[in-house]
Amino acid sequence: MAHVADIHDEHHYHPPGLQHQFEDMGQQQESASIGMWMFLVQEIMFFGGLFTVYLVFRSKYPMAFAAGSNHLDAFWGGLNTLVLIVSSLTMAMAVRSAQLGKRNLQVVFIILTMIFGAVFLGVKAIEYSAKYHEGIVPVSGLNLKTDKEIRESDESAGSPQAPVGRQDPNESLNTALGDHDSHGEKYVNTRGDFLWKDTSLVVQAQQGNYLTSDEKIAYFSNGEISQAKFQDKVRIFFFIYFVMTGLHALHMIVGLGIMTWLLWKAWLGTFSALYYSPVEISGLYWHFVDIVWIFLFPLLYLLGRHFLHGGGH
Amino acid sequence: MAEGYKTAGDAEHQHAEPHIVPLIYYFGVFAVLVFGTIITYFVATVDLDGRLFPGANTLIALLIAFFKMTCVVLIFMHVRWSSRLIWLTAIAGFFWLAIMFAFTMQDYLTRSAGVFTG
Amino acid sequence: MQNVNPINFEKIKEEPKVNYLTNGFTVKSWLLTKDHKRIAILYLITVSAFFALGGTYASLIRLELLTPASDLLQSGTYNRVFTQHGIIMVFFFLIPSIPAILGNFLIPIMIGAKDLAFPKINLLSWYFYIIGGSLTLYALLQGGVDTGWTFYTPYSTTFSNSYVMAVGLGIFINGFSSILTGLNFIVTIHTMRAPGMTWFRMPLFVWAHYATSLVMLLGTPVIAITVLLLALERLARIGIFDPAIGGDPILFQHLFWFYSHPAVYIMILPGMGVISELISNFSRKKIFGYEFIAFSSIAIAVFGFLVWGHHMFVSGQSVYAGLVFSFLTMVVSVPSAIKVFNWSATLYKGQISYDTPMLYALFFIGLFLIGGLTGLFLGSIGLTVHLTDTYFIVAHFHYVMVGGQVLAYLGGLHYWWPKITGKMYSEFWSKIAAIIIFVGFNLTFFPQFILGYMGMPRRYASYPPEFQVLNIFSTAGASILAIGLIIPLIYLTYSIFFGEKASANPWLLPGLEWRTSSPPPTENFEETPIVYWEAYDFTEESGLDLEDARNKYKVTV
Ligand code: HEM
Ligand SMILES: [Cu+2]
Numbered sequence: 001m002a003h004v005a006d007i008h009d010e011h012h013y014h015p016p017g018l019q020h021q022f023e024d025m026g027q028q029q030e031s032a033s034i035g036m037w038m039f040l041v042q043e044i045m046f047f048g049g050l051f052t053v054y055l056v057f058r059s060k061y062p063m064a065f066a067a068g069s070n071h072l073d074a075f076w077g078g079l080n081t082l083v084l085i086v087s088s089l090t091m092a093m094a095v096r097s098a099q100l101g102k103r104n105l106q107v108v109f110i111i112l113t114m115i116f117g118a119v120f121l122g123v124k125a126i127e128y129s130a131k132y133h134e135g136i137v138p139v140s141g142l143n144l145k146t147d148k149e150i151r152e153s154d155e156s157a158g159s160p161q162a163p164v165g166r167q168d169p170n171e172s173l174n175t176a177l178g179d180h181d182s183h184g185e186k187y188v189n190t191r192g193d194f195l196w197k198d199t200s201l202v203v204q205a206q207q208g209n210y211l212t213s214d215e216k217i218a219y220f221s222n223g224e225i226s227q228a229k230f231q232d233k234v235r236i237f238f239f240i241y242f243v244m245t246g247l248h249a250l251h252m253i254v255g256l257g258i259m260t261w262l263l264w265k266a267w268l269g270t271f272s273a274l275y276y277s278p279v280e281i282s283g284l285y286w287h288f289v290d291i292v293w294i295f296l297f298p299l300l301y302l303l304g305r306h307f308l309h310g311g312g313h
Numbered sequence: 314m315a316e317g318y319k320t321a322g323d324a325e326h327q328h329a330e331p332h333i334v335p336l337i338y339y340f341g342v343f344a345v346l347v348f349g350t351i352i353t354y355f356v357a358t359v360d361l362d363g364r365l366f367p368g369a370n371t372l373i374a375l376l377i378a379f380f381k382m383t384c385v386v387l388i389f390m391h392v393r394w395s396s397r398l399i400w401l402t403a404i405a406g407f408f409w410l411a412i413m414f415a416f417t418m419q420d421y422l423t424r425s426a427g428v429f430t431g
Numbered sequence: 432m433q434n435v436n437p438i439n440f441e442k443i444k445e446e447p448k449v450n451y452l453t454n455g456f457t458v459k460s461w462l463l464t465k466d467h468k469r470i471a472i473l474y475l476i477t478v479s480a481f482f483a484l485g486g487t488y489a490s491l492i493r494l495e496l497l498t499p500a501s502d503l504l505q506s507g508t509y510n511r512v513f514t515q516h517g518i519i520m521v522f523f524f525l526i527p528s529i530p531a532i533l534g535n536f537l538i539p540i541m542i543g544a545k546d547l548a549f550p551k552i553n554l555l556s557w558y559f560y561i562i563g564g565s566l567t568l569y570a571l572l573q574g575g576v577d578t579g580w581t582f583y584t585p586y587s588t589t590f591s592n593s594y595v596m597a598v599g600l601g602i603f604i605n606g607f608s609s610i611l612t613g614l615n616f617i618v619t620i621h622t623m624r625a626p627g628m629t630w631f632r633m634p635l636f637v638w639a640h641y642a643t644s645l646v647m648l649l650g651t652p653v654i655a656i657t658v659l660l661l662a663l664e665r666l667a668r669i670g671i672f673d674p675a676i677g678g679d680p681i682l683f684q685h686l687f688w689f690y691s692h693p694a695v696y697i698m699i700l701p702g703m704g705v706i707s708e709l710i711s712n713f714s715r716k717k718i719f720g721y722e723f724i725a726f727s728s729i730a731i732a733v734f735g736f737l738v739w740g741h742h743m744f745v746s747g748q749s750v751y752a753g754l755v756f757s758f759l760t761m762v763v764s765v766p767s768a769i770k771v772f773n774w775s776a777t778l779y780k781g782q783i784s785y786d787t788p789m790l791y792a793l794f795f796i797g798l799f800l801i802g803g804l805t806g807l808f809l810g811s812i813g814l815t816v817h818l819t820d821t822y823f824i825v826a827h828f829h830y831v832m833v834g835g836q837v838l839a840y841l842g843g844l845h846y847w848w849p850k851i852t853g854k855m856y857s858e859f860w861s862k863i864a865a866i867i868i869f870v871g872f873n874l875t876f877f878p879q880f881i882l883g884y885m886g887m888p889r890r891y892a893s894y895p896p897e898f899q900v901l902n903i904f905s906t907a908g909a910s911i912l913a914i915g916l917i918i919p920l921i922y923l924t925y926s927i928f929f930g931e932k933a934s935a936n937p938w939l940l941p942g943l944e945w946r947t948s949s950p951p952p953t954e955n956f957e958e959t960p961i962v963y964w965e966a967y968d969f970t971e972e973s974g975l976d977l978e979d980a981r982n983k984y985k986v987t988v
Contacts (some may be wrong), residue, residue, distance in 0.1 A: 021623070022548075026680070030396075031549075031619075035549060037402045041405065041409075042610050045649055047651045052414060052686065053686075055418065055669070060679070074357075075352065078350060085350065088385065092389045093339065100333065139667040232676040239663075239667075290387055291382045299374075303357075304372075306358055306361070309360070384600075412736055
């Protein structure tokens with residue numbers, strides 16, 4: 001019976017932070033980290049559904065995706081990737097300092113992580129607002145509507161890729177087709193529609209003969225490139241872009257919430273070499289969000305980039 | 314027999330002291346990540362699709378991303394020092410994702426094959 | 432070794448002063464409880480309410496189908512009624528039924544833990560369930576949905592004029608209830624087992640729930656993101672599911688069935704777990720092929736993810752994909768068959784006693800067999816072209832879902848009722864009810880196989896007059912089934928107040944849950960148990976008092 005008594009004694013010794021359902025800190029810590037891993041598996045499948053959608057549509061409409069992707073600003077995307085990488089490093093350091101029981105370092109690293117997280121979200125906000133001004137948010141009504149503001153933003157951007165507004169909702173698209181760089185009165189988007197006229201990539205792909213068989217139907221009507229039909233496919237790209245980056249950003253915001261709580265706990269000196277699993281599992285979460293971005297960056301910002309650099313295919 | 318009954322659960326890590334990862338690992342991974350990002354960017358500007366085979370650009374970009382992910386998972390997320398269950402969990406997550414991709418695409422990629430369509 | 436028995440039966444003869452039911456009587460002590468047993472009771476009440484609502488819709492469907500014309504319900508209304516029946520029964524009754532009620536109550540006790548690993552998250556799942564459920568109810572009050580529980584696009588995104596988004600959001604939120612429950616179970620089973628409770632000493636109920644939890648964890652997030660996309664699509668008309676503007680409605684089906692086929696295993700695996708318990712325990716014989724049953728659960732969970740395309744044979748999916756999915760469908764039925772063989776082998780030369788739970792278990796085996804075999808018909812690509820979207824399918828899935836899971840749920844509820852409430856129910860009425868349910872069920876659904884084979888399509892409010900006779904049978908059966916389901920409601924409720932007190936181990940069984948008092952104390956066991964016996968060990972080795980068993984069951988061991 002001796003060992004029974006042992007277990008009994010352990011049961012009565014309650015280290016701080018030990019919850020009632022556990023026998024000892026080892027069990028609690030193990031449960032917490034397995035639990036977080038299971039949660040991350042769940043997250044993989046959650047984002048996985050979106051990646052599947054991406055995969056299907058990209059394989060159907062590669063040129064529309066390339067066109068949309070080239071329009072994203074790889075500078076901001078790349079910068080954000082670096083920002084997240086740094087935040088991942090500081091997060092790893094925060095966990096390490098918790099394991100070593102160094103309270104001040106912990107606090108510093110958590111604050112640093114939060115700052116980089118916030119910078120990431122700031123950059124995201126800049127990008128989103130650019131889309132709003134350019135009229136390429138894929139949801140009607142969520143784009144800039146007034147004629148004046150569109151003209152200004154277009155002039156300052158000055159890029160040949162910048163889409164031009166549909167002349168007038170009533171005017172047929174065929175008339176609008178062709179005058180890519182017209183200015184003036186034509187910049188009206190009274191309903192805040194998604195605007196996309198540039199079909200140059202399709203022309204290029206048609207000449208180079210690398211449109212897929214799906215695409216030969218999807219972008220053409222009566223044998224002619226249809227600006228309207230192409231626009232629909234680019235709109236799908238931007239929809240996927242917004243949903244994926246939006247959900248990712250939402251995860252970042254949740255992450256910042258967790259960090260705030262962690263900061264407060266760390267400030268109180270809660271964590272030590274014996275009890276650090278909250279820091280550890282928050283770290284797992286943070287790194288996971290980073291990993292999602294590691295894939296989003298090339299898949300959204302960089303595909304088809306070589307077309308901009310004189311690539312033929 | 315007391316030994317066998319001592320602990321609850323799978324108990325691989327009971328009472329384990331935290332594993333302190335040497336700093337060099339963290340900075341190593343950090344370097345890989347930064348470097349990987351930069352390479353990804355520049356490789357994307359070169360037309361590998363035309364020069365090698367269609368899809369080469371994407372393939373390279375994904376390979377780099379995979380490598381970066383592996384580093385984060387193994388080092389930052391401590392999987393290298395974790396129990397087999399954690400290894401299994403991490404791998405299973407990606408395996409299931411692969412199932413979803415593969416079985417969805419097996420439909421899309423064979424739509425035009427028309428094996429038995431009359 | 433046998434002498435180390437800190438939880439022997441002598442000890443639990445004296446009742447603890449406070450059990451989990453008497454540990455607090457305020458509303459707050461229930462709504463903010465972290466005790467897995469109380470949360471199970473919360474689920475029991477709410478899930479039963481949804482069951483009643485879903486049942487009401489079912490009665491409406493059957494009444495409408497009494498006559499060929501669409502007279503009781505207009506076709507628009509009929510569409511809403513069968514949709515809401517499906518949504519409520521699948522997402523708000525069947526999926527949480529066994530896991531969230533019986534699993535929640537029993538898993539910690541069966542493995543000798545004080546609670547689940549994350550009691551607060553457990554409570555949170557219940558709240559997710561309540562919020563998701565309320566949102567769905569709200570949508571139903573506003574006018575409901577008419578898309579079918581499958582929400583096929585582009586009807587659901589573009590044409591349906593009903594509350595698709597609200598219900599979608601309800602299912603999204605409810606999904607997290609399922610995910611968190613699964614997560615909690617997996618972690619609990621890994622880390623919370625009592626000393627000596629090795630993986631292969633766990634009851635098969637726990638194995639089944641482990642497999643179920645895997646499916647919940649890996650599948651449910653996909654349906655969550657899918658209904659989210661559906662809602663966004665409806666809100667903003669992006670077109671990812673709308674073929675008119677470049678979208679792909681079949682992609683929706685892929686995503687939907689990636690979850691929903693595995694989800695049918697969420698709706699049967701826990702039932703199989705219950706049946707393994709019942710068959711072995713009421714045969715008083717160690718289950719035949721324990722490892723096979725345990726691993727077949729895991730195999731079902733894994734292979735279940737590879738066959739979703741068998742719901743899409745006629746949807747426009749490629750022929751090649753259809754072939755692969757058809758073949759894998761045949762493969763996935765193997766582990767289910769293994770279970771049926773093993774249960775039958777367990778019965779062979781067992782000391783069978785026909786208590787009410789055992790009746791349900793025996794019914795289950797027969798009905799699941801029919802359901803599973805007709806599933807094979809449907810999985811063969813040639814046959815299904817004729818049978819798809821007919822009443823044959825309706826009959827198939829009701830045989831597995833009602834004949835399988837619901838009967839298992841009722842069997843389990845009766846089996847553990849003394850443990851959960853501390854009271855015995857009426858043996859007489861419970862047997863009567865079980866038989867009425869069995870008869871009513873078969874009368875309702877067997878004719879539907881014939882109807883489907885003759886070509887009666889599902890999801891229509893009217894039908895050609897030549898189908899009427901069989902439909903009348905079916906409706907008559909449904910009335911009998913309804914009576915059969917109301918009787919337990921009465922005698923079980925009655926037993927709570929006036930039932931005979933149950934002893935700690937009314938069935939004289941060796942499992943851990945029978946080694947604590949009925950109802951158990953909040954901490955489940957007075958002290959952490961130490962497990963030294965194998966699962967389903969009916970010999971003296973397990974510390975069972977064989978004298979009792981001999982008297983009660985006339986067993987010969
Ligand atoms: C032995 C294994 C099983 C096989 C081989 C099987 C096969 C199939 C097939 C091929 C279909 C599609 C028929 C069609 O649309 O043409 C189907 C439908 C269905 N099965 Fe099963 N099944 C099995 C077990 C189950 C179980 C255990 C459940 C639930 C507990 C279930 C629930 C359903 C449901 C709900 C549908 C209809 C979905 C709908 O269209 O609304 N099946 N089954
Ligand atoms: Cu299925």
